Amino acid sequence: MARMKFLCDAERCIECNGCVTACKNEHEVPWGVNRRRVITLGDGEAGEKSISVACMHCTDAPCSAVCPVDCFYTTDDGVVLHDKDLCIGCGYCFYACPFGAPQYPQEEAFGVRGKMDKCTFCAGGPADDNSAAEKEKYGRNRMAEGKLPLCAEMCSTKALIAGDGDMVADIYRERILKRGGRPQTWGWETAYSS
Amino acid sequence: MKQKTKSKTTMDKAPVKKARNRWKSMLWSFVFIVMSATILPTASYLFSADDAYAQVNNDNNQRANFWRAVREGKPGYSSVSGPEAGVFINNGGQNWRQLRNGVIANYGGWAIVLGLGAIVLFFLLRGRIKVEEESSGLTVPRWKTWERVMHWYTAILFVLLTISGLSLLFGRAVLIPLLGAKGFGMWANLSITVHNYVGPFFALGVFAMLLVWVKNNIPNGTDMKWFAKGGGLIGNAHPSAGKLNGGEKLWYWIVIFVGLIAVCGSGLVLIGWAAQYGVVDGGRATMQFAHQIHAIAAIIWIVGFFGHAYIGTLGTEGALEGMTSGRVSAEWAKQHHDLWYEEVKDQAGRQETEISGATATST
Numbered sequence: 049m050a051r052m053k054f055l056c057d058a059e060r061c062i063e064c065n066g067c068v069t070a071c072k073n074e075h076e077v078p079w080g081v082n083r084r085r086v087i088t089l090g091d092g093e094a095g096e097k098s099i100s101v102a103c104m105h106c107t108d109a110p111c112s113a114v115c116p117v118d119c120f121y122t123t124d125d126g127v128v129l130h131d132k133d134l135c136i137g138c139g140y141c142f143y144a145c146p147f148g149a150p151q152y153p154q155e156e157a158f159g160v161r162g163k164m165d166k167c168t169f170c171a172g173g174p175a176d177d178n179s180a181a182e183k184e185k186y187g188r189n190r191m192a193e194g195k196l197p198l199c200a201e202m203c204s205t206k207a208l209i210a211g212d213g214d215m216v217a218d219i220y221r222e223r224i225l226k227r228g229g230r231p232q233t234w235g236w237e238t239a240y241s242s
Numbered sequence: 243m244k245q246k247t248k249s250k251t252t253m254d255k256a257p258v259k260k261a262r263n264r265w266k267s268m269l270w271s272f273v274f275i276v277m278s279a280t281i282l283p284t285a286s287y288l289f290s291a292d293d294a295y296a297q298v299n300n301d302n303n304q305r306a307n308f309w310r311a312v313r314e315g316k317p318g319y320s321s322v323s324g325p326e327a328g329v330f331i332n333n334g335g336q337n338w339r340q341l342r343n344g345v346i347a348n349y350g351g352w353a354i355v356l357g358l359g360a361i362v363l364f365f366l367l368r369g370r371i372k373v374e375e376e377s378s379g380l381t382v383p384r385w386k387t388w389e390r391v392m393h394w395y396t397a398i399l400f401v402l403l404t405i406s407g408l409s410l411l412f413g414r415a416v417l418i419p420l421l422g423a424k425g426f427g428m429w430a431n432l433s434i435t436v437h438n439y440v441g442p443f444f445a446l447g448v449f450a451m452l453l454v455w456v457k458n459n460i461p462n463g464t465d466m467k468w469f470a471k472g473g474g475l476i477g478n479a480h481p482s483a484g485k486l487n488g489g490e491k492l493w494y495w496i497v498i499f500v501g502l503i504a505v506c507g508s509g510l511v512l513i514g515w516a517a518q519y520g521v522v523d524g525g526r527a528t529m530q531f532a533h534q535i536h537a538i539a540a541i542i543w544i545v546g547f548f549g550h551a552y553i554g555t556l557g558t559e560g561a562l563e564g565m566t567s568g569r570v571s572a573e574w575a576k577q578h579h580d581l582w583y584e585e586v587k588d589q590a591g592r593q594e595t596e597i598s599g600a601t602a603t604s605t
Contacts, residue, residue: 068321068322080323082327084322085320085322086322087317087318087320087327088320089308089311089312089318089319089330090308090318091319094304095308097305110336113339114339116413116430117413117418117426118414118418118423119423131423133424134423134424134427134430135427136431136433136434138434140533142325142526143529143530144336146333146336147330147331147332148324148325148332157513158438158439158442158513159512159513160438230305232309234312234330235331238331
């Protein structure tokens with residue numbers, strides 16, 4: 049069984065935000081919700097580096113552990129999904145998440161946030177595959193169509209790789225062997241080591 | 243004979259002195275060893291001053307510097323806007339998770355169970371504390387109407403917040419097996435809505451209590467004696483008390499410090515009001531901290547509330563009337579609040595006469 053993982057190669061990411069745009073367009077996520085974001089450290093300085101960050105679909109997912117309504121589940125592919133029908137918008141998953149993945153569509157008086165939204169690894173949600181309800185709540189289900197996440201598919205420099213963890217690691221290992229330097233599998237220790 | 247004893251003592255003194263010297267030198271060398279062992283290694287600080295370590299942090303090793311900054315959670319730039327969008331790693335999340343799911347959920351659950359258990363045990367051992375004197379039918383005024391309205395307003399909201407709050411903390415473990423995921427999802431949704439909307443109105447009630455009742459709750463010497471005698475809870479003593487006894491004052495200050503400051507204060511942070519008015523930054527670290535304070539203090543408050551509710555209803559005969567009708571029997575007042583009874587006994591009367599008197603004056 050495949051174990052899906054994201055890997056962002058900081059030596060290749062050029063901060064084009066193509067992944068962010070692809071994601072927003074594919075899933076038609078509302079304003080203010082960004083399932084993926086690119087962060088640049090030392091922006092505008094020599095040696096600036098960027099990483100594209102989204103839900104890493106952790107093995108021992110902190111969001112799932114702290115959820116008061118237990119709305120998270122991990123698919124057979126190792127993708128962490130959640131049920132928006134159960135979500136109460138408490139914000140705990142955002143406090144616990146190492147990657148800042150959970151997003152909320154509202155910010156109103158009395159702490160109302162609305163249902164949490166996050167990266168689904170383009171795998172939809174608990175609703176029927178590719179149904180209208182699934183599309184509206186969770187976005188497209190590309191995995192059900194046998195496709196990988198669009199952010200990685202559309203990455204112009206192939207900095208962002210998505211897929212089975214072993215294959216992703218093989219591709220990255222090959223790159224490191226060719227170009228030298230140390231491997232930096234950003235976020236992997238946090239997300240997958242437990 | 244005399245000389246003999248003297249010579250004997252001098253003969254004894256020499257080895258004593260020797261032993262004392264040995265002890266002295268031993269202690270001094272011990273002190274010397276400890277001092278040397280602690281002070282000498284710090285001499286290395288003399289060398290660290292001349293930038294021995296600064297070279298490691300050189301600017302040329304950009305890649306290492308970058309990953310170090312990422313690990314430390316140093317925020318970068320992100321064109322995507324959102325709360326803390328520039329932060330790579332939220333390092334505090336796992337700590338918060340461990341504290342909430344581990345320490346707070348476990349010890350908090352035990353605190354509530356043991357608190358309830360202690361009350362049941364106390365009731366079984368001590369029973370209801372009865373009014374000892376025969377009732378004469380006379381009552382004295384204890385709480386004014388608006389004081390009672392304030393009390394019950396706050397009390398009802400407290401119960402709502404307790405039920406909804408405990409559902410959010412323990413519901414996953416306790417209620418999902420009972421209600422199912424869907425059922426509990428709806429209940430939790432209702433809970434968080436009630437909790438967030440009712441909370442600020444509840445805080446107003448507690449704040450009103452702070453203003454209104456602070457004058458009754460200044461601790462004094464009588465309270466110390468009251469506590470020293472076990473407050474009448476232990477044994478059959480009836481220590482002197484004014485309008486409020488030491489225990490009631492203690493509960494009041496628990497409500498103010500644990501309740502108003504810790505629980506209500508952190509609650510206003512959690513619903514985002516404190517951040518809106520710039521009191522706190524509203525970031526994840528603040529929210530995690532506020533949540534921990536909120537949960538821990540609320541559990542302390544709830545356990546205290548169990549005691550308060552027990553003593554005010556089942557535990558003490560004649561106490562509840564003070565907060566429902568506003569009047570308590572003269573005998574109850576004499577037994578539990580003798581000093582206060584002396585102040586108000588001239589107002590003693592039957593409720594009917596007072597009501598007819600009031601109608602008489604109004605007409």
